[in-house]
Amino acid sequence: MTVEVKVPILPESVADAIIATWHKKPGDAVKREENLVDLETDKVVLEVPSPVDGVLVSIVKQTGDSVTSQELIATIQEGAAVVAAPAAATPSPESRVPSPGSQDQAPSVRRIAAETGIDPATVAGTGRGDRVTKEDMLKAQSAPAPAAAPAAPSKAVATTAAASTAISVPAGARTEQRVPMTRLRARIAERMMQSKNSIAMLTSFNEINMKPVMDIRKKYAETFEKVHGIKLGFMSFFVKACTEALKLHPIVNASVDGNDVIYHAYQDIGVAVATEKGLVVPILRNTDTMSLADVEKGIGGFAKQAREGGLQLEDLQGGTFTITNGGTFGSLFSTPIVNPPQSAILGMHAIKERAVVEDGQVVARPMMYVAISYDHRIIDGKDAVLFLVAVKNFLEDPVRLMLH
Numbered sequence: 543m544t545v546e547v548k549v550p551i552l553p554e555s556v557a558d559a560i561i562a563t564w565h566k567k568p569g570d571a572v573k574r575e576e577n578l579v580d581l582e583t584d585k586v587v588l589e590v591p592s593p594v595d596g597v598l599v600s601i602v603k604q605t606g607d608s609v610t611s612q613e614l615i616a617t618i619q620e621g622a623a624v625v626a627a628p629a630a631a632t633p634s635p636e637s638r639v640p641s642p643g644s645q646d647q648a649p650s651v652r653r654i655a656a657e658t659g660i661d662p663a664t665v666a667g668t669g670r671g672d673r674v675t676k677e678d679m680l681k682a683q684s685a686p687a688p689a690a691a692p693a694a695p696s697k698a699v700a701t702t703a704a705a706s707t708a709i710s711v712p713a714g715a716r717t718e719q720r721v722p723m724t725r726l727r728a729r730i731a732e733r734m735m736q737s738k739n740s741i742a743m744l745t746s747f748n749e750i751n752m753k754p755v756m757d758i759r760k761k762y763a764e765t766f767e768k769v770h771g772i773k774l775g776f777m778s779f780f781v782k783a784c785t786e787a788l789k790l791h792p793i794v795n796a797s798v799d800g801n802d803v804i805y806h807a808y809q810d811i812g813v814a815v816a817t818e819k820g821l822v823v824p825i826l827r828n829t830d831t832m833s834l835a836d837v838e839k840g841i842g843g844f845a846k847q848a849r850e851g852g853l854q855l856e857d858l859q860g861g862t863f864t865i866t867n868g869g870t871f872g873s874l875f876s877t878p879i880v881n882p883p884q885s886a887i888l889g890m891h892a893i894k895e896r897a898v899v900e901d902g903q904v905v906a907r908p909m910m911y912v913a914i915s916y917d918h919r920i921i922d923g924k925d926a927v928l929f930l931v932a933v934k935n936f937l938e939d940p941v942r943l944m945l946h
Contacts, residue, residue: 545594547578547616549609556855559583561607561615563656566598572618579615580652582724586822586853596620654679654818727820737879742918745877748930751938752893752908755779758940770835776890777813778837780865782943783936784888785809785829788863791929793921794914795862797883803920806862812881813841814866815848822848823881825861869893869910878915885921888933889913 552559562582566572572592581588596618603615651674655662658679665682667674723731737743759774766774788795788809796805809830812823824844826837847853864881869892878889889912896909912933916926936942 543620544599545596545618545620546614547590547593547618549581549611549613549615550588550590552583552611552855556583558608558610559588561603561605561609562587563652564601564605565652568598568600570598572596572598580656581609583855586855586858587851588855590615592618594618594620651675651679724819730820733882734879737882741880741882743880743915744918744923744926745913745915746923746926746930747875747911747913748927748934750910750912750934751898752776752910754938754940756908766835770838772835772838772842774834775838775841777841777865777867778834779937779940779943780888780890780933781811781813781826781829781832781837781841782834783933784811784863784865786936786943786946787929787932789830790932791925793925794886794916794929796920797862797885798917798920799883808862810860810862812861812864812884813844814864815845816871817848821866822853822858823861823864824848824853824857825859827860863887865890867891875911875913877913880915880917885917886926886929887915888930889915 549559559581560583562580564579566578572578572595574593574595575591577589578592578598579590581590599617599619601616603609603613609615651662654660660679660682662674662679665674665678666672668678755776759776763774766772792805793803795809796803798804808828810825810827811829812825814821814823824847826832826840829837832840844853844857847857861881861884864878864884864887866878866887867890868876868878869890873891874894875891876889878887880887891911891913893908893910895906897904898907898909899905900907912930914926914930
């Protein structure tokens with residue numbers, strides 16, 4: 543029986559997807575739930591599993607093709623694997639031994655392989671059971687090209703991602719690489735231009751004395767991790783502080799829809815996570831009901847899924863407010879861009895010891911600059927500044943968070 547493989551139903555916010563990587567070729571045996579192909583949308587990479595055991599008969603859509611919901615991409619002959627196997631040529635003794643890391647690759651390994659052209663079967667795996675890890679692939683990518691490889695012409699232009707990693711660049715050569723944007727990067731560019739062109743964006747700044755929060759972390763970090771199984775970070779304090787501040791200033795939690803302002807009676811906060819392909823913003827929902835431990839576990843889970851390519855579309859949809867932390871990369875000051883249709887975003891930055899005046903005395907304190915960018919069409923400067931002051935007050939006196 544021939545079974546059709548179709549594109550999963552995509553959410554309304556996702557118009558189409560791109561065939562990123564086929565993991566099987568016609569004639570290959572497939573198992574039920576085994577990943578056949580990766581589809582890249584403007585938000586996440588989706589895996590399409592085989593619906594049955596059998597043999598892949600045909601591939602209708604090739605790598606790079608654009609596809610839509612429920613579009614046919616391949617066909618499988620159900621139950622044909624047992625029949626097809628004896629007909630195959632007898633493998634040589636060498637081919638019976640799988641190469642290290644050649645099976646059950648993680649999504650991050652497959653994506654790096656697709657982008658760089660590096661075959662995981664040629665990479666020595668350091669993971670459990672000699673499986674290839676993401677770190678192994680990155681090391682292989684950064685390894686120098688073999689000396690025997692011919693040098694590329696000085697004016698060579700690489701036109702694909704695979705070619706860009708394979709090219710050998712002589713010292714002093716003037717080369718160029720042309721690599722198409724990924725769907726995620728193109729979507730990020732589109733959203734940033736949408737924000738710039740459709741929002742009257744303004745940014746206000748303040749600074750926060752992080753000593754009270756740092757004292758709490760120092761005192762309770764070990765107990766917190768022992769009880770909850772996760773480390774106590776700064777982001778959970780900021781999420782809870784922003785949640786309380788949004789309740790005090792609901793206009794910052796609102797959004798514009800045409801000539802209407804939509805006020806949200808809940809706080810769904812997006813936390814920006816950097817990945818190899820670009821920035822994604824998974825959403826923590828109903829943060830008002832979450833404890834610090836809940837927030838830390840949510841952020842940790844999203845970060846792991848983002849690195850391994852396991853984020854789902856629903857993880858990235860919605861949100862009433864966003865927090866981004868450029869401080870993890872050393873940023874001291876920035877103006878974050880609002881993520882439409884939201885109306886505001888908070889930017890965290892690096893913590894630096896600075897001289898401040900307390901009770902008439904100059905003392906050193908760990909200080910962080912914070913920024914709020916907001917849609918000036920509905921949020922007045924007063925509201926934005928008062929929101930930022932509320933966040934500052936909650937963090938400089940964390941007992942306020944417990945007392946709401």
